[in-house]
Amino acid sequence: MIEKRKMVKRKVRQRRVSSVDVAKEAGVSQATVSRVFNQKKGTNVSEDTVEKIMAAANKLNYRPSVIARSLQENTTNIIGIINRRFDSSFHMISLDLFSRELQKQGYTTLLLNLPSDGSMDSTLHKALEYQVDGIILTSAKLTSSLASECQNYDTPVVQFNRYSLYQEVDSVCLDNYKAGMDVGNYLLETNHKRIGYVSGIAGSSTSVDRKKGLEDSIGREGLALTCEYIGILTHESGCKAADSFFSHVDREKWPDAVFCVTDDVAAGFIDQARSVYGVNIPEDVSVVGFDDAPIAKWPQYQLSTISQPIEVMVMETIDILMDLIRYEKSGVMKKMIPGAFVARKTVKDRNK
Amino acid sequence: MIEKRKMVKRKVRQRRVSSVDVAKEAGVSQATVSRVFNQKKGTNVSEDTVEKIMAAANKLNYRPSVIARSLQENTTNIIGIINRRFDSSFHMISLDLFSRELQKQGYTTLLLNLPSDGSMDSTLHKALEYQVDGIILTSAKLTSSLASECQNYDTPVVQFNRYSLYQEVDSVCLDNYKAGMDVGNYLLETNHKRIGYVSGIAGSSTSVDRKKGLEDSIGREGLALTCEYIGILTHESGCKAADSFFSHVDREKWPDAVFCVTDDVAAGFIDQARSVYGVNIPEDVSVVGFDDAPIAKWPQYQLSTISQPIEVMVMETIDILMDLIRYEKSGVMKKMIPGAFVARKTVKDRNK
DNA sequence: CTGAAAGCGCTAACAA
DNA sequence: TTGTTAGCGCTTTCAG
Numbered sequence: 135m136i137e138k139r140k141m142v143k144r145k146v147r148q149r150r151v152s153s154v155d156v157a158k159e160a161g162v163s164q165a166t167v168s169r170v171f172n173q174k175k176g177t178n179v180s181e182d183t184v185e186k187i188m189a190a191a192n193k194l195n196y197r198p199s200v201i202a203r204s205l206q207e208n209t210t211n212i213i214g215i216i217n218r219r220f221d222s223s224f225h226m227i228s229l230d231l232f233s234r235e236l237q238k239q240g241y242t243t244l245l246l247n248l249p250s251d252g253s254m255d256s257t258l259h260k261a262l263e264y265q266v267d268g269i270i271l272t273s274a275k276l277t278s279s280l281a282s283e284c285q286n287y288d289t290p291v292v293q294f295n296r297y298s299l300y301q302e303v304d305s306v307c308l309d310n311y312k313a314g315m316d317v318g319n320y321l322l323e324t325n326h327k328r329i330g331y332v333s334g335i336a337g338s339s340t341s342v343d344r345k346k347g348l349e350d351s352i353g354r355e356g357l358a359l360t361c362e363y364i365g366i367l368t369h370e371s372g373c374k375a376a377d378s379f380f381s382h383v384d385r386e387k388w389p390d391a392v393f394c395v396t397d398d399v400a401a402g403f404i405d406q407a408r409s410v411y412g413v414n415i416p417e418d419v420s421v422v423g424f425d426d427a428p429i430a431k432w433p434q435y436q437l438s439t440i441s442q443p444i445e446v447m448v449m450e451t452i453d454i455l456m457d458l459i460r461y462e463k464s465g466v467m468k469k470m471i472p473g474a475f476v477a478r479k480t481v482k483d484r485n486k
Numbered sequence: 487m488i489e490k491r492k493m494v495k496r497k498v499r500q501r502r503v504s505s506v507d508v509a510k511e512a513g514v515s516q517a518t519v520s521r522v523f524n525q526k527k528g529t530n531v532s533e534d535t536v537e538k539i540m541a542a543a544n545k546l547n548y549r550p551s552v553i554a555r556s557l558q559e560n561t562t563n564i565i566g567i568i569n570r571r572f573d574s575s576f577h578m579i580s581l582d583l584f585s586r587e588l589q590k591q592g593y594t595t596l597l598l599n600l601p602s603d604g605s606m607d608s609t610l611h612k613a614l615e616y617q618v619d620g621i622i623l624t625s626a627k628l629t630s631s632l633a634s635e636c637q638n639y640d641t642p643v644v645q646f647n648r649y650s651l652y653q654e655v656d657s658v659c660l661d662n663y664k665a666g667m668d669v670g671n672y673l674l675e676t677n678h679k680r681i682g683y684v685s686g687i688a689g690s691s692t693s694v695d696r697k698k699g700l701e702d703s704i705g706r707e708g709l710a711l712t713c714e715y716i717g718i719l720t721h722e723s724g725c726k727a728a729d730s731f732f733s734h735v736d737r738e739k740w741p742d743a744v745f746c747v748t749d750d751v752a753a754g755f756i757d758q759a760r761s762v763y764g765v766n767i768p769e770d771v772s773v774v775g776f777d778d779a780p781i782a783k784w785p786q787y788q789l790s791t792i793s794q795p796i797e798v799m800v801m802e803t804i805d806i807l808m809d810l811i812r813y814e815k816s817g818v819m820k821k822m823i824p825g826a827f828v829a830r831k832t833v834k835d836r837n838k
Numbered sequence: 839c840t841g842a843a844a845g846c847g848c849t850a851a852c853a854a
Numbered sequence: 855t856t857g858t859t860a861g862c863g864c865t866t867t868c869a870g
Contacts, residue, residue: 145814147560148640150617152847163857168849178855195638200615201556202847205862208499210553212596219582226578230571233597242612243597244564245585260594263552265502286547288500369784405786432721434757462497504863515841520865530839554863557846 151194159190167191171198204265213455214244214261218252218273222367222396223427224444225272228294231448232270239452241267254280262287268455270294275339276303290458294451296339297468304458304467306451310340313440313473314347314393317422320475321391322355325484326420330361330389332375332399341395344424348393360389367395372402380411390419390484397423397430397439404435404480416482426476436479447471503546511542519543523550556617565807566596566613570604570625574719574748575779576796577624580646583800584622591804593619606632614639620807622646627691628655642810646803648691649820656810656819658803662692665792665825666699666745669774672827673743674707677836678772682713682741684727684751693747696776700745712741719747724754732763742771742836749775749782752789756832768834778828788831799823 153167160167162183169179170187179187190196204210213236220226233243244266246257258280261269269284269291276284276291281303284291293305321329329352334341349359363378365371372394379389394400400423407413415421423430426441450469505519512519514535521531522539531539542548556562565588572578585595596618598609610632613621621636621643628636628643633655636643645657673681681704686693701711715730717723724746731741746752752775759765767773775782778793802821 145812149560150639150847154847164847165849165858166856168847169856172849180855183856195635197611197615197639199557199617199847201553201562201617202862203849204553205551205557205847205864206849208501208862215597220578226572229597230599234599237599242616245567245581245595245597247582247586247589259549263549264594265551265553283547287502287549369780373785402784405784409786428721432754432757433725434761460497502863506863516864517842517866518840520863521840524865532839535840551863554846555865557848557863558865560846 150199151196153196153198155194156187156190156196159194160186162187208265209267210265211241212244212264212266213241214246214264214266214269216246216248216254216257216261216269216271216274218248222398222425224295224425224442228272228444228448231445232452235448235452239456248274258283262289265289268292268459270451270455271296273340276301278302290455290463292451292455292458294447297470299468302466304454304469306447306454306469306471308340308442308447309470309472310343311347311350312470313424314344314349315351316347316473316475317344317393317440318348318351320481321393321420321422322352322357324420324481326391327357328360328387328389328391329357330363330379330392331359332372332392332394332403333362333364334367334395334399336364344393344395360387365399367399369398369402369405372399372404373406374402375399376403376406376411376413380407380413388413388419391422391481392419393422393424395424397425397427397437399423400437400439400480401429401432401435404437416480420481422481424473430476430478438478438481439476440473441476442473443471502551503548505548505550507546508539508542508548511546512538514539560617561619562617563593564596564616564618565593566598566616566618566621568598568600568606568609568613568621568623568626570600574750574777576647576777576794580624580796580800583797584804587800587804591808600626610635614641617641620644620811622803622807623648625692628653630654642807642815644803644807644810646799649822651820654818656806656821658799658806658821658823660692660794660799661822661824662695663699663702664822665776666696666701667703668699668825668827669696669745669792670700670703672833673745673772673774674704674709676772676833678743679709680712680739680741680743681709682715682731682744683711684724684744684746684755685714685716686719686747686751688716696745696747712739717751719751721750721754721757724751724756725758726754727751728755728758728763728765732759732765740765740771743774743833744771745774745776747776749777749779749789749791751775752791752832753781753784753787756787756789768832772833774833776825782828782830790830790833791828792825793828794825795823 154164157164157167167187170184236243246261248257272294273296275296293303295307297305297307331345361379363375394403400421404415404421413419423437423439426439430437430439454467506516509516509519519539522536588595598613600609624646625648627648645655647659649657649659683697713731715727746755752773756767756773765771775789775791778791782789782791806819
């Protein structure tokens with residue numbers, strides 16, 4: 135391979151065929167060619183010339199240069215999606231929805247990754263340099279200096295799956311706090327007393343908000359979390375949480391309900407609890423997950439969980455971004471989407 | 487929302503600050519500004535002017551326009567990734583690796599989706615219009631007319647996770663046929679006689695090649711597939727396969743080994759076989775999966791499987807593409823990557 | 839070391 | 855209906 139590279143001659147990319155070439159071939163002016171390939175508002179070109187031009191274009195295999203057009207129009211029809219990491223099906227599904235829907239609306243997706251240290255400057259600048267028409271920032275927050283930089287470049291940003299009360303940035307986010315409260319209230323109604331929480335990555339705002347909602351809810355009944363495990367978003371992390379909750383602990387000190395930050399985590403928790411500690415779900419311990427991922431429906435889990443309407447969230451995000459692109463901004467839009475509790479079979483009503 | 491849109495004035499995107507603005511501010515010519523922002527080969531600009539220019543640039547918040555540069559240089563530093571669908575962690579992981587590695591090498595990723603009818607023309611044309619420097623086509627094959635169109639545009643294409651003997655297109659693909667043979671040979675060595683296959687989407691070449699390898703391998707011992715189920719790449723599909731293999735069938739007619747196209751499918755197969763039909767894995771039936779996804783390591787599965795070296799495959803793909811971008815093409819490169827059998831606990835040695 | 843000027847491929851205002 | 859012309863912001867000779 136190395137050999138080959140050395141031996142082969144460097145390459146200069148050939149010039150592409152341009153509207154001038156087509157114009158020459160068709161015997162018309164370049165502007166007319168441009169008109170034909172811009173059939174916006176009834177551009178007036180005679181049938182005859184259109185035909186001549188199309189013939190020439192086909193013969194030469196002409197395609198307009200989006201780059202040149204972008205330079206002229208000061209707009210690229212590209213949306214930058216800045217992604218923190220792919221660590222759950224939530225990210226995969228939302229990215230897929232984003233790019234498909236944007237494509238449907240005539241935009242293309244430029245995918246940018248945040249470096250693992252989480253610093254955003256260079257990635258954001260890259261997006262700005264490419265003159266994207268808008269930016270979707272997933273699972274990350276903009277600092278205020280970065281936000282004003284986007285303002286300078288007249289490039290709208292919408293945060294997806296993250297929000298902050300103190301930011302001037304538009305955002306769409308599941309109402310994680312409320313979802314946490316809903317879970318708490320449900321567990322109270324079903325008469326649970328010893329409630330545990332299995333968290334995601336320390337400090338992740340989705341995880342923190344869910345916990346806070348849970349705590350505030352059960353706090354109104356004078357309860358506090360019995361136990362907590364801080365891990366990551368994997369099955370294995372759920373297993374470890376079960377270890378931490380059930381080993382070296384008297385049976386009376388076990389939680390009677392556990393809220394897991396993710397369905398995957400909940401599955402790991404359930405598997406380990408059942409197989410290693412002989413815990414019956416939900417007779418001994420109730421479990422609630424989050425996401426309503428496919429795994430929640432697997433027969434052995436039948437997991438009660440909170441479903442995130444990802445598609446709604448994605449559409450809202452795109453709508454807001456499109457407004458920002460097309461119209462002058464008037465106020466900040468922070469959209470909180472409610473999650474929905476899906477009752478399956480992992481929570482027992484302990485009133486009975 | 488509708489209201490708001492109507493009331494607010496249409497937006498015209500403001501002009502960005504250009505090198506001319508910086509030049510004015512710094513009291514130099516525009517060309518010199520350009521030089522400073524192109525410190526490739528020892529561009530000779532004096533310390534003094536560099537400082538003046540940087541000061542002005544910072545003051546005005548100047549960033550070069552990649553678009554204008556692309557127009558001039560006839561190269562965009564964008565790689566188009568054309569994606570068929572996201573239906574397994576394999577796609578998610580490989581996309582993540584692709585975009586991170588490309589970013590590391592100074593490229594950016596334009597993400598394009600194939601429409602659900604699978605037609606590729608419009609998507610490919612979109613990539614060509616954006617003048618991407620190269621295209622990575624994942625899980626799909628180029629028709630010969632499309633391939634020659636890319637040639638016309640001097641835009642190299644590498645197929646990832648798909649290949650064909652008859653194509654002139656470079657490709658990187660796991661050797662699915664060989665992997666299928668490996669599984670078959672292993673099952674023969676361990677003295678299995680009644681072998682079944684759970685396939686992915688009908689006609690998907692990865693699925694077909696794995697099956698063919700399996701068949702050819704066991705065929706040399708005079709065996710044929712005992713049973714087959716054609717489904718999709720989900721846990722549920724694996725459950726259905728178990729239904730199809732175990733219901734309404736005498737126990738003596740059960741397969742003694744089943745090869746599943748994916749770990750997820752294998753997990754569903756195992757779950758259903760165990761819980762509904764009381765099948766012991768691997769005592770009654772051995773199971774082999776594919777991918778070595780995280781689920782293969784879950785305690786309740788401990789799945790024997792074939793691991794795909796995704797990272798190697800991604801790197802090879804990028805290497806080939808970079809060669810194609812930088813050097814004249816000399817021959818077609820079809821890279822077959824071998825999978826590796828990972829023995830865990832779902833295959834029983836029936837010689838003992 | 840720096841400036842002037844041409845040109846990448848396109849759109850759009852203006853003329854004809 | 856069509857052609858002419860002036861840029862969009864940049865890189866790159868070519869002079870000086």
